Amino acid sequence: DTGVSQDPRHKITKRGQNVTFRCDPISEHNRLYWYRQTLGQGPEFLTYFQNEAQLEKSRLLSDRFSAERPKGSFSTLEIQRTEQGDSAMYLCASRTTGSNEKLFFGSGTQLSVL
Amino acid sequence: DQQVKQNSPSLSVQEGRISILNCDYTNSMFDYFLWYKKYPAEGPTFLISISSIKDKNEDGRFTVFLNKSAKHLSLHIVPSQPGDSAVYFCAASATGNTGKLIFGQGTTLQVKP
Numbered sequence: 001d002t003g004v005s006q007d008p009r010h011k012i013t014k015r016g017q018n019v020t021f022r023c024d025p026i027s028e029h030n031r032l033y034w035y036r037q038t039l040g041q042g043p044e045f046l047t048y049f050q051n052e053a054q055l056e057k058s059r060l061l062s063d064r065f066s067a068e069r070p071k072g073s074f075s076t077l078e079i080q081r082t083e084q085g086d087s088a089m090y091l092c093a094s095r096t097t098g099s100n101e102k103l104f105f106g107s108g109t110q111l112s113v114l
Numbered sequence: 115d116q117q118v119k120q121n122s123p124s125l126s127v128q129e130g131r132i133s134i135l136n137c138d139y140t141n142s143m144f145d146y147f148l149w150y151k152k153y154p155a156e157g158p159t160f161l162i163s164i165s166s167i168k169d170k171n172e173d174g175r176f177t178v179f180l181n182k183s184a185k186h187l188s189l190h191i192v193p194s195q196p197g198d199s200a201v202y203f204c205a206a207s208a209t210g211n212t213g214k215l216i217f218g219q220g221t222t223l224q225v226k227p
Contacts, residue, residue, distance in 0.1 A: 033214060042217030045214045045215070056212050100163075102160045106157050107155070
């Protein structure tokens with residue numbers, strides 16, 4: 001069990017630029033989740049995949065955000081035309097399909113939009 | 115609407131004493147509850163969980179209590195240690211609801227030596 005891995009750990013970008021984050025879940029986990037956390041708040045659900053299928057998207061996920069999990073393994077989250085309000089920690093988590101299973105989180109990608 | 119609420123942003127306790135962190139929820143469909151611990155610049159780490167069919171779950175120094183009628187749960191840490199200083203998040207999920215967790219805002223615990 002190597003844990004959930006996220007890359008990069010930190011990203012500083014200028015407003016209007018596109019950014020892409022990568023998440024490698026625990027290998028036997030078929031469910032993968034993206035969350036966003038801002039200062040003073042708990043993680044907020046963005047979207048989730050079961051294998052390669054994206055099954056739910058939060059209304060927080062505007063059309064500038066897109067997530068993929070092309071082969072049911074790693075996932076990418078892309079933000080186009082970044083805005084200062086996108087500055088946050090982006091967390092990836094994974095779990096198995098069974099009921100009442102906890103989520104395992106990665107260390108997150110801290111995005112700062114200048 | 116905030117379905118999971120942690121109304122105390124911070125808590126300070128003396129080493130060796132009990133820490134009690136509280137959490138309230140509004141959605142009666144929630145049937146599984148978890149506590150996560152988070153250090154700065156790291157992702158949340160699972161601490162302890164409880165199913166709605168139970169009212170107490172214990173794991174070492176950590177005990178979670180669930181009061182379904184009041185839609186309230188609490189995390190007790192006894193004895194508290196300086197290494198417990200972190201942000202604690204309460205989270206809830208509902209069976210059949212994709213497994214996603216809904217988190218509270220967090221409580222920052224400081225344990226003083």
